Amino acid sequence: MGKRWIGIDLGGTSMKLGLVDSHGNTVLEMEKPTLAQEGVDGVIGRMVSHARELAKEAGLRWADVAGVGVGLPGFLDVKAGVVKQLTNLGWHEEVPIRRLLEEAWQIPVKIDNDANVAALGEAWCGAGAGVDDVVCITLGTGVGGGLILDGQLLHGRYGFAGEVGHMTIDPEGHPCNCGMRGCLETISSATGMVRMANEAIAAGRSTVLADVEKVGTKEIFAAAAAGDAVALEVKKRAIDALAQAMSALSVVLNPARFIIGGGVSYAGEALIQPLREAYAKRTQPNARQGVDVVLAQLGNRAGYIGAAGLLARERK
Amino acid sequence: MGKRWIGIDLGGTSMKLGLVDSHGNTVLEMEKPTLAQEGVDGVIGRMVSHARELAKEAGLRWADVAGVGVGLPGFLDVKAGVVKQLTNLGWHEEVPIRRLLEEAWQIPVKIDNDANVAALGEAWCGAGAGVDDVVCITLGTGVGGGLILDGQLLHGRYGFAGEVGHMTIDPEGHPCNCGMRGCLETISSATGMVRMANEAIAAGRSTVLADVEKVGTKEIFAAAAAGDAVALEVKKRAIDALAQAMSALSVVLNPARFIIGGGVSYAGEALIQPLREAYAKRTQPNARQGVDVVLAQLGNRAGYIGAAGLLARERK
Known part of the structure; x- marks a missing residue:
């Protein structure tokens, strides 16, 4: 079996998670409520556990997941891996989300904004493939x-x-x-x-x-x-x-x-x-x-x- | 002495040539007529000899010139190093100018259009430095x-x-x-x-x-x-x-x-x-x-x- 990655598209009301292979084909996906009212720690905790559930349901050990990418709806410092503001979720303080997720998962994490990851998805293996x-x-x-x-x-x-x-x-x-x-x-x-x-x-x-x-x-x-x-x-x-x-x-x-x-x-x-x-x-x-x-x-x-x-x- | 490069900015009426160091500082420059009426071979021959003159006047052997970049006023295939059309000079046929210049000079050549090289000049060591x-x-x-x-x-x-x-x-x-x-x-x-x-x-x-x-x-x-x-x-x-x-x-x-x-x-x-x-x-x-x-x-x-x-x- 080739490598597997997880992508998370975090929205104001729900988060979509998908396990994909190295060609961007979906192995398994799930959608879960964001519950933004539970605050930064609640939402991050839910991302951490849902990603582990996804891997488990797909029959993978966590160690078999090569990394997680996260699309976030707001203003980010992409290189630093830091959220500046996610208005839809009521996050108005800086959140070093990449570091927090890497500490929880112990695998590489990257972030980018939601419009960019959607564009990258289409460019990689949708209408822009090749x-x-x-x-x-x-x-x-x-x-x-x-x-x-x-x-x-x-x-x-x-x-x-x-x-x-x-x-x-x-x-x-x-x-x-x-x-x-x-x-x-x-x-x-x-x-x-x-x-x-x-x-x-x-x-x-x-x-x-x-x-x-x-x-x-x-x-x-x-x-x-x-x-x-x-x-x-x-x-x-x-x-x-x-x-x-x-x-x-x-x-x-x-x-x-x-x-x-x-x-x-x-x-x-x-x-x-x-x-x-x-x-x-x-x-x-x-x-x-x-x-x-x-x-x-x-x-x-x-x-x-x-x-x-x-x-x-x-x-x- | 560090490496030296030559840049040529070819225009419809004149060509500007400059010998620069690795920081983009000009060591010596000259301006010569393009004489577009002499056609593709004439203009290319003039570029070849003026570049050699420039190196010589600066006291360099040709072997001390690390490469030549050329800015051209028209439509190019930059990657292939080919001119598609230079309307100002009356070049309407394809000219594999990079190959021709490399054969004449025996050093690396790159081409790009005049607006791009001017932008690169400013970005490299003019108003956009850093x-x-x-x-x-x-x-x-x-x-x-x-x-x-x-x-x-x-x-x-x-x-x-x-x-x-x-x-x-x-x-x-x-x-x-x-x-x-x-x-x-x-x-x-x-x-x-x-x-x-x-x-x-x-x-x-x-x-x-x-x-x-x-x-x-x-x-x-x-x-x-x-x-x-x-x-x-x-x-x-x-x-x-x-x-x-x-x-x-x-x-x-x-x-x-x-x-x-x-x-x-x-x-x-x-x-x-x-x-x-x-x-x-x-x-x-x-x-x-x-x-x-x-x-x-x-x-x-x-x-x-x-x-x-x-x-x-x-x-x-």
Whole structure:
């Protein structure tokens, strides 16, 4: 049997754990509640014991696990292995999480943020397998991003690289949680699309969405497919903004592939086909030559797979 | 005596050659005409003999030169060492220039494009010395860029990375040479600034620039300093567009430093001070924390110094 690694994708409400082999194939996975209200020690204690359970259920001795990678939803010092802040979990103090986990497990641990590990998962053995220069964009409640350049995750000087959701699309646009205005996230996230639809409803525009109890991106894509003018507008605006950001990313980074994931991407071809067209229209021919725009493949397993990949993936 | 390298910055009208030491200090430099009309063989023959002359004038035997780096103004396959096209020189066929030069000189040769070697020069021993994550932006006839991330030049999948001049600022804006509209280059280059000033003059706007025989950025900055409304508008538009691009580059790459070079940057503090303010205003606080915006230091020596640095610079 080859080596085995564990990846943990820690979220505000649940943690996903997966045992993977050296190709990123999942041997066994589990999902457990985070119980953030039990504080730093409680959450770390639960990570420690659930990882041991996972190995045991898979019939492994703990000594057979080569290492654990952890994806964390917040602001980290990746090199130092320290959490600076995990707002979703209410962690506002510094936590030397890598050291604490290594002491508990006695095997190597690496950490990175959730968007980066999800991108690494897709790049390693999902929609980016075999490609060295990949931009992953996650369209969910917000818009996240992760950059794999020349086969390596890009962190930037202070760890903020890859925040494509905060590229400014409309300097006079809607306020963003980040404190600026008109970020990509305010337009192309699920939150942004739903807000634009609700604004049109509030303005008295005629749309089938006015009769929907709770508008989501699924309803918006369905209404657009049925020819609803408001839904078509919202969809076009979200796709155009994303294409504009991808155009800038292409001239700056010249990636070989864009991978689009997150809840909004479950729209599939109804999203990706018009996105390819808008991207081609907006992007300088040299910069887009040979560039693919594809859907993510790993769904919510990308996080733990990429977290394991922090250690398991073979370096070039 | 330590090792010596030669860098060559090949331009459409002249080539600059420099002999540098292992810290990038210039031992001796020379400038010679390119004479592009003599074709590929003529230009390459001239590079070969001028490099030998440079070593000889510095009192070195050719065997004492450790290698030659060459910056070329066009489209290259850097890894293969092949020119695809150098439009300025009228080279439209593929030229295996690295092999040809290595055969002539019998020492190692590396090539890269002119914007990249200039960026590498500044990052190695100019305004970016000691900093690992640097974005260089050159404001001249066009707007060029070079990215040093984690200490390495970024090329992207097909070698087009770093083309920050072709980030779209205004999708409905002025046509760009690249075939798109409203690229940063159409607004913040010398060409763009002069065009905007001439448009205002043609529209009959009152401005001291109307009495200038040939408007350049020097005249625009001087008129702005004297309070001329048109010049102030042109300057503000150029700086705002650049700040908008830098904001996007900050959230995507999170560099530690922006270095602004090229002809327009000779305006010095009159450019850099309002640019710092516009950048701070437009950029998300986390992404700009600890980020400097500084002027380039090496002037037109950056090219040959960075070209030499392709071989001479110590890898991390």
